[in-house]
Structure formats: C-alpha cells, structure tokens
Amino acid sequence: MIQVVGHSNPDSDSICSALAAAEWLKVSRGEEAVAVSQGEITGETAFILNEAGVEAPVLCENVEDQKVWLVDFTDLGQGPEGLDKADIMGVIDHHRLGDLTTVNPLEMWIWPVGCSSTILFNLFRMENVKIERSVAVLMLGAIISDTVAFRSPTCTDKDREAAQQLAEEAGISLYDFADRLLRAKTNLDGLTIESLVDRDLKQYAINGANVVVGQVEIASFEQVEDKIEALDAELQARCEQKGFKLASLMLTDITTSTTRLLVKGEWAEKLKSDSDDRWVQMEDTLSRKKQAWPWMQKVLAA
Ligand SMILES: [Mn+2]
Known part of the structure; x- marks a missing residue:
C-alpha cells in the first residue's frame, strides 16, 4: 500500500492533492494507494471536503520502510517521522526543491505553478483518465485556496486553465465556489493563539539553524488587532522551546494584499528596519x- 502524504500543518492543497493523487495512482497506475495527513484539517479544508463529499484522510504514522508519494513539499522537516528511511516513490510539488534525498530512482513532477493540484490535473489529462466529480472538486478547491482565487503572484495560466476545466466538469460555478471558499479560509472563529501559529507553519533550515514561518490569511486586520500581543508571546515561546533562531507569522489581508510579518527570536532584528516596529x-x-x-531567506542568510 502506497501512502500519499502532504506537509505537516496541512493546508487544503496538502490534503486535497493527497486525496486526488491517491485516486490518480489507483485509476491510472492500478496501484493501491491511500491518502494520509499529518494533522488536523482547517475549516477551509473541511468546507472543500464537504463540497466534494469526501472524508478527511486518516492521520499518518511513522513511514519508515513504507512506500510513499509526497505532495506539496520536499523538505524533510515538513515530513512525517521516518521519512528519511521511507521508500519515496514519487513527488508532486510546486515549491522550490527541499533537502530530501532518496535511495531509489523516483518519479518527480515539480512545476512552478500555483498549486500541486494543477500538476495533478495535467497528470490525469496526460494519462487520459476520467476525473470523478468528487476529485474535480478537491483539485478545484486546492487551486482556489493556494492561488487565493487567482490573486496570488504564484498563479499561472495553467492554474486558471485547470480550474476552469475542473469547474466545468464538476458543474460548479467557479466564482460562487471561490467566494464561499475564501470566506471559510479567512474565518478565524474559535481558533486559539496556538492554532493560529500552527495552522500553516513551515520550518526551514538556514546556515544550520532552524527558522519557522507561519501564515494566517484574513479579510481585514481588525480580525487580529487584539491578538498581536499574544501571537508575539507564542512566537517567542516557540523560539525558547525549540531553539528556533526565528519564529515568524505572516498576517496577510487577502483583500488588500498586505502582510504584517510578526517576528521573534535572535534573528528577528535582521528583518526589522527599526527595532521599535511591532x-x-x-x-x-x-x-x-x-x-x-x-526576501527573508536572503536577509537571514546574509
Ligand atoms: Mn501547495
């Protein structure tokens, strides 16, 4: 059995593309494959799964000696336990290449597009496999989420084209679906400070040190104004507990494309132009x- 897994603190792409990739391995390759996840799903992902009528993947265990396909990451630090000793058979990703290495040759699909599901859509096409409605909805949701409804600079014509075709095939109004999805994405109701930091936290290695960068997408800064102090304290605590040189959180207003980057840790000052800046x-x-x-990588590595 092949396990298909996305990165830790899974976003919608990590969950939906893992589910869709498992389906693709089954129908086009005749493999036995199952999607697994490295954590709880977000409200946005729950919205997409509900629209698709698909259950959330089960939680991933140690993958040592297991066959795996990876979606949406190639950094060991973002993978499950035992990944360095797993049999990595394939990768579908749209990030810069991370630090994973493999023992055996593997199949690798890495394209500079806005979403892993855009690559997957093309793999389905390439192998002439019919896309079930539920799988189309999963991939469409992932693309809208990752490209923030086509607004992100990561969005390419291939993403727009894939989304349009998937919406058509699934019989879904693209703009209505995108609108509802963005509302689910920016809804912070009931989320704790800890879970806001964790929700999309990614760990990177720079000059032998570890740093983390999270991101919370919001519809207005008013949503987080009264949480900044507590978020700062949580970031500081992460540095102390885990020895990070930097713990940071992007608060991104998707309606104005403006980000406030909270920074804590020894390297925080490198990023601030004035040490009094909040x-x-x-x-x-x-x-x-x-x-x-x-930009952060360049400044921090200098
Ligand atoms: Mn992605």
Whole structure:
C-alpha cells in the first residue's frame, strides 16, 4: 500500500492533492494507494471536503520502510517521522526543491505553478483518465485556496486553465465556489493563539539553524488587532522551546494584499528596519513562497 502524504500543518492543497493523487495512482497506475495527513484539517479544508463529499484522510504514522508519494513539499522537516528511511516513490510539488534525498530512482513532477493540484490535473489529462466529480472538486478547491482565487503572484495560466476545466466538469460555478471558499479560509472563529501559529507553519533550515514561518490569511486586520500581543508571546515561546533562531507569522489581508510579518527570536532584528516596529510591514505581499520567504531567506542568510 502506497501512502500519499502532504506537509505537516496541512493546508487544503496538502490534503486535497493527497486525496486526488491517491485516486490518480489507483485509476491510472492500478496501484493501491491511500491518502494520509499529518494533522488536523482547517475549516477551509473541511468546507472543500464537504463540497466534494469526501472524508478527511486518516492521520499518518511513522513511514519508515513504507512506500510513499509526497505532495506539496520536499523538505524533510515538513515530513512525517521516518521519512528519511521511507521508500519515496514519487513527488508532486510546486515549491522550490527541499533537502530530501532518496535511495531509489523516483518519479518527480515539480512545476512552478500555483498549486500541486494543477500538476495533478495535467497528470490525469496526460494519462487520459476520467476525473470523478468528487476529485474535480478537491483539485478545484486546492487551486482556489493556494492561488487565493487567482490573486496570488504564484498563479499561472495553467492554474486558471485547470480550474476552469475542473469547474466545468464538476458543474460548479467557479466564482460562487471561490467566494464561499475564501470566506471559510479567512474565518478565524474559535481558533486559539496556538492554532493560529500552527495552522500553516513551515520550518526551514538556514546556515544550520532552524527558522519557522507561519501564515494566517484574513479579510481585514481588525480580525487580529487584539491578538498581536499574544501571537508575539507564542512566537517567542516557540523560539525558547525549540531553539528556533526565528519564529515568524505572516498576517496577510487577502483583500488588500498586505502582510504584517510578526517576528521573534535572535534573528528577528535582521528583518526589522527599526527595532521599535511591532511588525515588518510588507506591502503587496500575498505569497510566502514567492514574495516573503525569498526576501527573508536572503536577509537571514546574509
Ligand atoms: Mn501547495
């Protein structure tokens, strides 16, 4: 049995593309495959699964000596326990290449597009496999989520094209679905400070040190104004507990494409232009992958 797994603190792409990839392995390759996840799903992902009529994947256990396909990441630090000793058979991803290495040759589909599901859609096409409605909804949801309804600079024509065709095949109004999805994405009701930090937290290695960058997408800064102090304290605590040189959180207003980057830890000062600033103000910044992280990486590595 092949386990298909996305990154830790799974976002909608990690969950939906894992489910769709497991389906693709089954129908196009005749493999036995199952999607697994590395954590609780978000409200947005629950919305997509509900629209698709699909159950959430079961939680992943140690994958040592197991056959796995990875979706949406190639960093060991974002993988499940035992991944360094797993048999990695394939990868479908749209991030920069991480630090994974493999023992055996593998199949690798990494495209610079807005979402892993856009690649998957093309794999279904390439192998002439019919896409079931539920799988189309999963992939469509992932694409809208990752590209923030096509607004992100990571979005390409391939993402728009895939989304349009998937919406058509699933008989869904793209704009109505996107609107409802974004409302689910930016709904923070009932979320604890800890879970806001964790919800999309990614760990990276720089010069032998570990740093983490989270992201919370919101519809207005008013939603987080009274949480900033507590979020800062939580980031500081993470640095102390885990030895991170930097723990940071992007608060991204998706309606104005503006990000406030909260930063804590020894390296926080490297990112601030004035040490009295409460956060790093980033205009025109929606994407961690394409905008925030490349800049942070450059500054932190210097
Ligand atoms: Mn993704």
